[in-house]
Amino acid sequence: MEYTLSQIQTELEKRVSYRYQWQQKQNDIWDGYTAFIYETLCWETLLECMKQAVATEKLEKGKLFDYAANRWFNFWSAVGVEQIFAALEGVEKVKNRKDSEKDFYLNGIAFDHKTSVFPRRFPKDFTSAFQYKKELIAWFYEHQSTQNRHHLKNRLFIVVHATNGAHWKLKSKLDLLQTEITKYVNNFSEAQLQSLTFANGETALSDIIWVQE
Known part of the structure; x- marks a missing residue:
């Protein structure tokens, strides 16, 4: 079923009043416990699915909530x-x-996309990062999840940064993301892409779409 951006944003915004933390490292077993996230857009329905998983799998309520809520939020964003x-x-x-x-495909070039919070461990601050875009892209590839979407192919990174420090919440603001993505695509040129070569010899084209608030 296809949902509108407005419908998705409305549900995502229900998540932002809760904490965002990971008590459980992501793995295939816990991904299986929370597979319902892919078919559940409604936040209230998601909460019911969480209760069922806790009861059925005998899981710790808080740990399951964090894991499922975070995966759901990132997936639907x-x-x-x-x-x-x-x-x-x-x-x-x-x-x-x-x-x-x-x-x-953007102008015939295949891309995966990934929305990421500006990483605190990157050795430059956010203001300086614009001058070190290629280094930041390489950092993202090196530190990406080892789960099923791990790869070294072409990727566009949407990097979010909020002045109030609640960076992750910007993933819910699809209207803001839409503005910046549209601007990027309308002015896209292959010449602006960064070319990376990895230790295994693979190469990739990548770029960053900056989203600030």
């Missing part, structure tokens, strides 16, 4: 971002939804 790209001229959505290495 990514769904919204993918819809934003797919609606723009020059973008063609990948037909196979299970393709883990690419989400769309």
